[in-house]
Amino acid sequence: MSTDAHFYEPKDGHGLVHDPFNAIVGPRPIGWISSRAGNGVLNLAPYSFFNAFNYTPPIIGFASVGAKDTLRNIQETGEFCWNLATKNLAAPMNQSCAAVPPDVNEFELAGLTPAPSRLVQVPRVAESPVSFECRMSQIVRLQSATGSETNTWLVLGEVVAVHIARQLLRDGVYDTAAASPILRGGGPADYFEIKPDALFRMYRPGQEPA
Numbered sequence: 315m316s317t318d319a320h321f322y323e324p325k326d327g328h329g330l331v332h333d334p335f336n337a338i339v340g341p342r343p344i345g346w347i348s349s350r351a352g353n354g355v356l357n358l359a360p361y362s363f364f365n366a367f368n369y370t371p372p373i374i375g376f377a378s379v380g381a382k383d384t385l386r387n388i389q390e391t392g393e394f395c396w397n398l399a400t401k402n403l404a405a406p407m408n409q410s411c412a413a414v415p416p417d418v419n420e421f422e423l424a425g426l427t428p429a430p431s432r433l434v435q436v437p438r439v440a441e442s443p444v445s446f447e448c449r450m451s452q453i454v455r456l457q458s459a460t461g462s463e464t465n466t467w468l469v470l471g472e473v474v475a476v477h478i479a480r481q482l483l484r485d486g487v488y489d490t491a492a493a494s495p496i497l498r499g500g501g502p503a504d505y506f507e508i509k510p511d512a513l514f515r516m517y518r519p520g521q522e523p524a
């Protein structure tokens with residue numbers, strides 16, 4: 315550890331220009347979540363407090379900081395889709411985060427096309443090359459270390475169907491960089507794009523190829 319470290323306790327403030335927390339825990343993949351309200355209105359919004367948590371069954375999750383429309387929709391219907399945010403979709407992804415009333419369809423707002431899903435009633439983003447159809451498995455209200463309730467809900471869902479644009483498959487292997495995924499950094503505006511030159515390989519001890 316550096317002897318010249320900036321130390322702070324988050325409860326007392328970070329003392330910097332921007333909160334470094336999400337710049338440190340970053341870049342984060344983006345949970346671009348489509349959902350449908352009980353009354354049928356479609357919704358689309360990005361969530362970068364997002365990740366994958368299990369293989370079998372595959373489970374993904376995102377955190378709604380505050381009770382937002384996506385959370386309410388999933389509480390109502392139990393379904394959602396995840397869509398891969400790519401460099402060419404950066405602008406519409408960003409537009410879909412607009413704080414608009416629940417009756418506004420962010421697909422229309424961002425000029426995106428809803429594509430029907432197969433197993434759930436929530437459409438995918440047709441322009442996105444990869445989508446997961448998901449069924450909600452748990453909604454967990456987060457607590458502080460002392461047990462006080464926060465205003466944040468972790469939404470977890472089982473991935474029940476996967477759509478992958480075939481051009482992202484090379485000899486049967488999914489090529490992560492080929493889609494140019496974008497990830498969220500810190501500060502008010504930082505993003506990262508994954509390009510092939512970011513790749514390096516390291517096998518687990520004992521699992522090196524012969």
Ligand SMILES: Cc1cc2nc3c(=O)[nH]c(=O)nc-3n(C[C@H](O)[C@H](O)[C@H](O)COP(=O)(O)O)c2cc1C
Nearest residue numbers: 359360361362363377378379382383384411412413
């Ligand atoms: C890249 C990006 C990541 C975001 N990540 C989150 C997040 O993890 N949690 C959250 O509550 N809001 C996040 N937001 C803000 C929401 O997208 C925004 O509040 C949106 O209006 C919520 O939409 P909804 O009410 O339709 O669900 C993010 C915004 C952007 C642009």
